[in-house]
Amino acid sequence: MTKRAEKAETAEKIAALRPLYQKDLASGVGRFFAPRRTTCPWCASDRLRERIRTTDLVQRKPGAFVIDQCRACGHHFQNPQLTDEGLDFYYRDCYDGLGAKTAQSIFGASSSLKRHRAVARSLRPFTSPDAPPERWLDVGTGYGYFPQIAGEVFPDTVFEGLDQGEGVETAVREGRIKRALRGSFTDLAPSLAGAYDVVTMHHYLEHTPDPRAQLRAAHQALRADGLLHIEVPDPESAYAGVLGRWWLPWFQPQHLNMAPARNLRQALEECGFTVVATERSAAHRPVDLCVAVMFLLSRVTPRGDAPWHPRPPSAAARIGREAMRKATLPAVLAAYGLDLLLSPLSRRIGFSNAYQLFARRT
Structure with missing residues (x-):
């Protein structure tokens, strides 16, 4: 398809979707938000301060968003938080639909694949060379590019992916994962009990309304002595203060909870995990x-x-x-x-x- 024809096709899709979006927006965006919290969702303290007030800088959908910081524990959270209806509205056409091509071009870029390879290799010291992981679940897998690259590092491992978007099904069709699980991890976890040797969550927890529930789901899905690997934005990064609302990892309106490392370590221990390593240097992405x-x-x-x-x-x-x-x-x-x-x-x-x-x- 020529570039001109591609633009014409996109314009037609936009024209077809416009009445639906305008209907959603006819009564404003207020209905997409839950009531504002007066206490921290992590520690229940009422010592809150507004950290960031911003707009949707990526899709430029209408709405204003606030991130509050808890002065007691350091947790950062969207306040007021989006409802399920609000999340559906703001995620729509970001990773699939109109945004599918852009999302795949970013996640499948050579720089992204190189980073996936480095992350997969960093997990090798935590696995046995004589008994590689049999089953591996990548939660929030998107289009499955990480499992695809990790499969080159762990060729004897079966990779499965879980996500709520249609990308996970594309990942199966294009051979990046063996099985697609589409839905909520917390809902699916009971049926996955003890099934996996490794669970990975890369830039996933910050998108969830209850990160602790996700950790409990991971504990349920893992076998005894199984490995959980998490990567999340660091709200205590100096860049967050220097760049303010223009710092990419605030990523409103999609990032609902951003926990400092000490909070997440404590939550993992309370869920039945032992934290064996923390890494900051390798997690940095030079794009700020x-x-x-x-x-x-x-x-x-x-x-x-x-x-x-x-x-x-x-x-x-x-x-x-x-x-x-x-x-x-x-x-x-x-x-x-x-x-x-x-x-x-x-x-x-x-x-x-x-x-x-x-x-x-x-």
Whole structure:
């Protein structure tokens, strides 16, 4: 398909979806939010402060979002939190539908695959070379790119993926995983009891309304002495303070809970795990400055077409958008170069934007 034909097809899809989105938005977005909390969902303290107030910087869907920080335990959480209906609205067409092609191009990029390989290799010291894992469940697998790469590192292991989106079924069809589990991990866990040697959760917990319930589900799905590997954004990263609302890992409105490492370690121990290692340096992804520049520039760049906007952009706006994208590309590339240059230092002085935990089911 030519690029012109592809654009025409996308425009048709957007036009078909616009009435549905406009119907959803007719009464505003207030109904997508639960009542505001006055206490921390992690420790129940009422010592809260507003940390970030922002908008949807990725899809530019309407709405305003707040992240509060608990002064007692350091937990960060979306407040008020989206309801199930709200999550459905804001996730729609992000990873599937209109957003499927973009999502796959990002998750399947060579840099992403290289990182998946490094993560898979980091798990080898926690497995026996004489008895490799038999079954491995990747929770929040998306399109299954991590299991595909991990299968090269662990060729004798059967990989399965769990997700709520349609990407997990695409992963089976395209041979990246052996079996697709589509639905809620907490709902499916009783039927998976003791089935897996390894469970991985990479940038998944922060998307869930109750991370502790996810840890209990992982404990249930793992065999005795099974390994759980978690990677999540670090709300205590120095970049979070420096970049404010423009810091990518805040990722509103999708990130509902962001726990400091000490909180997650304690929760794992309470669920019946023993934390055997914590890693920050290897978890860092050098994109903070680059994405912050992109977000800032998006404020002055005419928007693209999307069904949640009431009408398509004018011809002048489309031309202006393309001109702005070309004019600002050098700034984005320069910021990315700076990310790469600073990355070795960032990993050592508290700027790492994520952390990993390795835990055994005891």
